[in-house]
Amino acid sequence: MITAQRKPMEDIVKNLLDKKKVLVVGCNGCTAFHRVGGEKQVGEFAKLLKINTKLKDKDIEIIESCVEEQCGKELVEDALNEVIKGCDAVVSLACGAGVQQIAEIYDTIPVYPANDTFLVGIENRKESILSEVCKGCGDCILDETAGICPKTRCMKGLLNGPCAGVHDGLCELSTKNNKIPCGWMEIYDKMVRLGTVDKLLEVKMPNVNKRMVQLGDR
Amino acid sequence: MSLLRDNFGKKFIATGEASPPPGPDMTEFAHEVAEMKPMMDKIEGVNVVDIPGARVLMSSLGASIYMMQQGVEPIFQMTVRDRNMLALQADLISAATFGIENVLSLAGDHPACDAADHKGAKPVYDLDSTTLITTMKMMNDGKMLNGSDMNGKTNFFMGAAIGPTSSPLDGEVYKTKRKLNAGADFFQTQGIFDVEPMQNFLNLYDKLIGEDIASKTLVGIVPIRSYGMMMYLLSMPGVVIKDAVVNSVKKAQDEQKKTGKKGIIEDAGIDLCINLVDDIKGLGMKGVHIMPVGNVRALKAIVGSL
Ligand code: SF4
Numbered sequence: 001m002i003t004a005q006r007k008p009m010e011d012i013v014k015n016l017l018d019k020k021k022v023l024v025v026g027c028n029g030c031t032a033f034h035r036v037g038g039e040k041q042v043g044e045f046a047k048l049l050k051i052n053t054k055l056k057d058k059d060i061e062i063i064e065s066c067v068e069e070q071c072g073k074e075l076v077e078d079a080l081n082e083v084i085k086g087c088d089a090v091v092s093l094a095c096g097a098g099v100q101q102i103a104e105i106y107d108t109i110p111v112y113p114a115n116d117t118f119l120v121g122i123e124n125r126k127e128s129i130l131s132e133v134c135k136g137c138g139d140c141i142l143d144e145t146a147g148i149c150p151k152t153r154c155m156k157g158l159l160n161g162p163c164a165g166v167h168d169g170l171c172e173l174s175t176k177n178n179k180i181p182c183g184w185m186e187i188y189d190k191m192v193r194l195g196t197v198d199k200l201l202e203v204k205m206p207n208v209n210k211r212m213v214q215l216g217d218r
Numbered sequence: 219m220s221l222l223r224d225n226f227g228k229k230f231i232a233t234g235e236a237s238p239p240p241g242p243d244m245t246e247f248a249h250e251v252a253e254m255k256p257m258m259d260k261i262e263g264v265n266v267v268d269i270p271g272a273r274v275l276m277s278s279l280g281a282s283i284y285m286m287q288q289g290v291e292p293i294f295q296m297t298v299r300d301r302n303m304l305a306l307q308a309d310l311i312s313a314a315t316f317g318i319e320n321v322l323s324l325a326g327d328h329p330a331c332d333a334a335d336h337k338g339a340k341p342v343y344d345l346d347s348t349t350l351i352t353t354m355k356m357m358n359d360g361k362m363l364n365g366s367d368m369n370g371k372t373n374f375f376m377g378a379a380i381g382p383t384s385s386p387l388d389g390e391v392y393k394t395k396r397k398l399n400a401g402a403d404f405f406q407t408q409g410i411f412d413v414e415p416m417q418n419f420l421n422l423y424d425k426l427i428g429e430d431i432a433s434k435t436l437v438g439i440v441p442i443r444s445y446g447m448m449m450y451l452l453s454m455p456g457v458v459i460k461d462a463v464v465n466s467v468k469k470a471q472d473e474q475k476k477t478g479k480k481g482i483i484e485d486a487g488i489d490l491c492i493n494l495v496d497d498i499k500g501l502g503m504k505g506v507h508i509m510p511v512g513n514v515r516a517l518k519a520i521v522g523s524l
């Protein structure tokens with residue numbers, strides 16, 4: 001699932017100070033699950049936006065709406081074609097894909113993200129945090145790494161880890177307040193449990209000759 | 219020609235280390251290199267660090283070429299942090315062209331690590347420390363990483379690092395064996411301050427892999443020069459300094475303060491290294507890698523005691 005987290009309010013408000021009517025659009029997909037983009041959050045966010053723009057002496061009309069999945073073109077058109085009329089900006093509470101879908105459909109209205117998107121993740125890996133687990137690299141190697149992605153969960157994306165920076169099982173980038181488990185030690189431990197740890201003695205090469213960029217789409 | 223390759227395993231050897239200058243003024247670095255030159259009959263090479271701690275310095279390739287031209291044999295440290303597989307190979311070809319054969323392959327500290335000075339820099343890590351060795355091995359066979367032919371062969375003597383204080387240590391053991399499988403010719407360890415972490419690593423390596431690794435390994439040691447330097451080292455991830463060592467440096471500091479004499483801590487740091495070298499010899503290691511952090515006097519003293 002796509003993971004996302006709310007941006008600081010001032011980063012959102014700064015884009016809206018010259019607007020008159022703003023459409024706030026949620027998404028009932030991934031960001032609803034992460035409680036940053038669903039219907040309930042649209043209501044809460046709209047209220048906060050109203051207060052924060054008022055504090056800057058701006059009286060902006062705010063319209064609320066929610067799409068089942070903002071990455072779906074038809075779903076967006078069905079939900080927004082009417083309600084977007086007369087709006088001079090959209091704030092999307094979806095992921096980066098949702099924001100771009102709206103931007104593509106409504107060519108003349110600026111769309112602003114309310115969230116920072118962290119690609120594909122799962123909830124609650126160790127504590128109650130969102131953890132990115134897949135970069136959508138287009139060359140999945142989870143079959144070789146005990147179902148744990150080193151490209152994403154190792155902070156250096158090493159194919160042959162761990163690096164020497166691992167300490168007490170934590171990544172060298174951990175801080176006092178942000179303890180990041182070393183992805184490679186997780187792979188190692190899982191391989192020990194699966195009885196496949198000898199696979200770690202083989203050198204894993206990157207895909208040197210595979211064209212990783214999908215030229216048609218990107 | 220690689221002195222390091224020629225002498226590795228034949229006697230207990232030593233390598234040194236130098237940091238390229240933090241700007242275009244070469245004066246200090248040139249002086250350091252000039253001081254090391256007469257030592258080349260006692261040390262087998264000098265590591266040239268590659269943007270350590272992700273803090274910008276002159277490139278290790280540029281500084282290695284300079285050293286080579288001055289008659290000091292470089293061990294060109296190469297991290298995979300800042301260059302993709304194209305740039306890494308291009309720099310390896312440049313190194314080979316200038317006669318550099320010793321290369322130490324490293325992952326490199328992440329640009330977002332505490333010590334870094336450009337925390338927003340993009341990390342690359344197209345390859346890792348193991349696959350950079352594979353790349354060099356292919357180049358030694360006249361091939362590029364993509365399998366195509368080069369117009370000649372390189373002659374790299376390929377080194378890799380061991381972190382004996384990583385915890386847990388199991389992953390490091392497996393990775394060391396994998397680097398060996400990739401073709402690593404020798405290893406240098408990160409700095410240790412007493413022999414125990416090295417002993418632990420060797421024991422675990424023997425238990426999990428069942429082979430000797432000591433005969434391919436130079437153990438990293440760091441002469442402590444001041445109390446502040448020790449505290450800085452202690453704040454770095456993976457650095458473990460035992461209380462006994464901390465206390466002896468503290469004692470030297472007290473004495474230095476009391477007597478007003480200079481160099482007492484520095485001498486204590488040198489003595490600690492000289493004693494540690496004896497313990498290291500006892501483990502059957504093939505030499506030491508001395509990281510003097512600009513302290514050429516310490517390098518001379520330790521090398522002189524070997
Ligand atoms: S290897 Fe990792 S990033 Fe690539 S598709 Fe698989 S899980 Fe995603």
Ligand code: SF4
Binds near residue numbers: 153164172
């Ligand atoms: S400590 Fe582990 S997760 Fe962090 S960069 Fe090193 S191998 Fe990757």
